[in-house]
Amino acid sequence: MSFDVEQVRKDFPIFEREVNGHPLVYLDSANTSQKPVQVLDVMRAHQERYNGNVSRSVHTLGTESTEAYEGARARIATFIGAASPDEVVFTKNSTEALNLVAHSAGQHLRIGPGDEIVISEMEHHSNIVPWQLLCERTGATLRWFGITDEGRLDESSLDSLITPRTKIVSLVHMSNVLGTINDFSRISARTREVGALLVLDCSQSVPHLPIDVRSLGADLIAFTGHKMLGPTGIGVLWGRFDLLAQLPPFLGGGSMIETVTMTGTTYAAPPARFEAGTPPITEAIGLGAAVDYLTGLGMEAIHRHEQEITAYALDALTSVPDVRIFGPASPAGRGGTVSFGVDGVHPHDVGQVLDALGVEVRVGHHCARPVCSRFGVPAMTRASFYLYTTTDEIDALARGLDQVRKVFG
Amino acid sequence: MMLDGLYQEIILDHYKNPHGRGLRDPFDGEAHHVNPTCGDEITVRVTSDLSEISYDGLGCSISQASASVLHELLQGKDTATASEIHQAFVDLMQSRGQAEPDEEVLGDGIAFAGVAKFPARVKCALLPWMAFKDAAVRAGVDVGMSPEVKA
Numbered sequence: 001m002s003f004d005v006e007q008v009r010k011d012f013p014i015f016e017r018e019v020n021g022h023p024l025v026y027l028d029s030a031n032t033s034q035k036p037v038q039v040l041d042v043m044r045a046h047q048e049r050y051n052g053n054v055s056r057s058v059h060t061l062g063t064e065s066t067e068a069y070e071g072a073r074a075r076i077a078t079f080i081g082a083a084s085p086d087e088v089v090f091t092k093n094s095t096e097a098l099n100l101v102a103h104s105a106g107q108h109l110r111i112g113p114g115d116e117i118v119i120s121e122m123e124h125h126s127n128i129v130p131w132q133l134l135c136e137r138t139g140a141t142l143r144w145f146g147i148t149d150e151g152r153l154d155e156s157s158l159d160s161l162i163t164p165r166t167k168i169v170s171l172v173h174m175s176n177v178l179g180t181i182n183d184f185s186r187i188s189a190r191t192r193e194v195g196a197l198l199v200l201d202c203s204q205s206v207p208h209l210p211i212d213v214r215s216l217g218a219d220l221i222a223f224t225g226h227k228m229l230g231p232t233g234i235g236v237l238w239g240r241f242d243l244l245a246q247l248p249p250f251l252g253g254g255s256m257i258e259t260v261t262m263t264g265t266t267y268a269a270p271p272a273r274f275e276a277g278t279p280p281i282t283e284a285i286g287l288g289a290a291v292d293y294l295t296g297l298g299m300e301a302i303h304r305h306e307q308e309i310t311a312y313a314l315d316a317l318t319s320v321p322d323v324r325i326f327g328p329a330s331p332a333g334r335g336g337t338v339s340f341g342v343d344g345v346h347p348h349d350v351g352q353v354l355d356a357l358g359v360e361v362r363v364g365h366h367c368a369r370p371v372c373s374r375f376g377v378p379a380m381t382r383a384s385f386y387l388y389t390t391t392d393e394i395d396a397l398a399r400g401l402d403q404v405r406k407v408f409g
Numbered sequence: 410m411m412l413d414g415l416y417q418e419i420i421l422d423h424y425k426n427p428h429g430r431g432l433r434d435p436f437d438g439e440a441h442h443v444n445p446t447c448g449d450e451i452t453v454r455v456t457s458d459l460s461e462i463s464y465d466g467l468g469c470s471i472s473q474a475s476a477s478v479l480h481e482l483l484q485g486k487d488t489a490t491a492s493e494i495h496q497a498f499v500d501l502m503q504s505r506g507q508a509e510p511d512e513e514v515l516g517d518g519i520a521f522a523g524v525a526k527f528p529a530r531v532k533c534a535l536l537p538w539m540a541f542k543d544a545a546v547r548a549g550v551d552v553g554m555s556p557e558v559k560a
Contacts, residue, residue: 348530349470352412353412356412365448378450378467407416408421408470
């Protein structure tokens with residue numbers, strides 16, 4: 001059966017609204033996705049009928065909540081091909097997951113002066129700053145891959161960048177600015193060879209691509225719920241269980257302990273070890289419902305739809321005068337996130353004119369300022385697509401850009 | 410289109426033909442401000458008698474036009490007058506579009522009344538004014554209290 005985007009859109013109540021007198025054209029899913037009624041209903045039903053705290057109550061509500069929470073974990077584990085639900089740690093978001101890794105893996109590996117952490121210029125700030133902080137704490141050195149003119153990771157100095165001094169390599173799977181989908185075959189092999197850990201920021205890939213952690217070649221990955229039809233406040237750290245089992249805790253508190261005495265504490269096994277305090281229960285259950293929704297449509301079908309939309313958008317944007325696309329120019333090896341500039345018009349102004357026409361795009365440095373610097377601009381305009389994006393919406397974007405050029409021409 | 414309130418001709422004119430743009434010497438105080446959410450930047454230089462106010466920056470039409478208007482309104486004014494105009498502009502931007510601007514005081518600055526209705530853009534308009542205030546302080550000139558940017 002082919003992918004029926006009009007049918008999909010009926011599941012998203014937000015598409016019934018108008019913005020500034022125009023039908024909503026939502027092209028900001030890389031920022032946060034919209035939510036289908038199936039996710040909203042599950043969260044509401046949980047709060048109305050099943051609410052209790054998890055993992056600590058013998059009563060019926062507590063048991064039902066725990067089952068729903070752990071059920072969500074199990075479905076997310078299946079969704080990403082994890083070996084067991086115990087490899088899925090709930091966090092607040094990707095940022096918290098990456099900070100957890102920087103702290104816990106940093107401590108486990110006894111990172112210190114002379115050690116190196118390798119990232120890239122393509123990272124979101126959430127995969128830069130935690131490593132800068134780790135280096136500040138420990139005296140380790142931060143190094144990074146550059147970006148080629150085509151918007152790909154520059155692997156030309158792979159062997160001198162990743163060396164026996166490297167302890168952790170942490171890279172973005174799909175760029176939130178350029179749309180580039182990175183191929184880690186060489187990097188992963190080199191990381192293994194030197195005995196370092198490979199961490200992947202999958203915030204932009206898990207929502208859009210079929211992901212199997214067994215074939216990714218990573219030791220740990222981070223992603224977030226709100227970019228994949230789920231709510232805000234819930235994210236995931238996946239890790240190989242044998243590795244998670246060796247990592248010390250990040251936050252301390254309830255739920256993450258085995259035994260507490262006044263003189264010391266022993267810790268629970270993963271994933272509980274990394275889930276101190278009452279977790280975002282309703283949000284985790286909502287993310288479980290989002291995963292069910294995505295699985296129902298099929299990630300292969302979603303990815304194909306987005307590839308078609310991306311090809312259409314690249315064509316449409318290329319035909320608008322004065323528009324320059326940053327990142328891979330063809331749909332191969334890239335996802336449905338397209339950043340561009342309009343000559344002589346600041347992205348803020350582009351975004352403002354588009355908003356007046358109901359077209360919602362993101363403008364600014366997209367929490368990835370080094371990417372903007374790499375391409376010599378202070379900011380970019382970004383249109384990003386998802387399973388509910390239509391070619392009509394791309395046409396509305398192109399018309400909006402004509403209007404931008406008229407206002408500032 | 411509701412954009413007319415935001416992109417007044419006066420603003421687009423200042424954006425396309427900025428007044429007094431470019432950093433000049435000598436100066437007594439300099440400040441560099443950035444808007445961390447969008448990457449807009451501005452550097453403002455002032456002399457202690459406010460006889461010279463120069464600036465350079467990267468940013469949207471609102472922030473760049475605002476810098477041009479600031480230059481036009483404040484350069485060569487005495488501290489008391491500059492403070493009064495500065496305060497009037499900040500008040501206008503924080504009015505959520507409810508204030509009636511006084512053209513006698515604000516000149517072309519009245520064109521920014523529409524910007525105050527767009528909370529996301531108030532910071533853009535205020536960026537040069539905050540940088541000016543810091544530069545003035547460094548030049549030993551106090552142009553009044555620090556406003557809260559609520560956008």
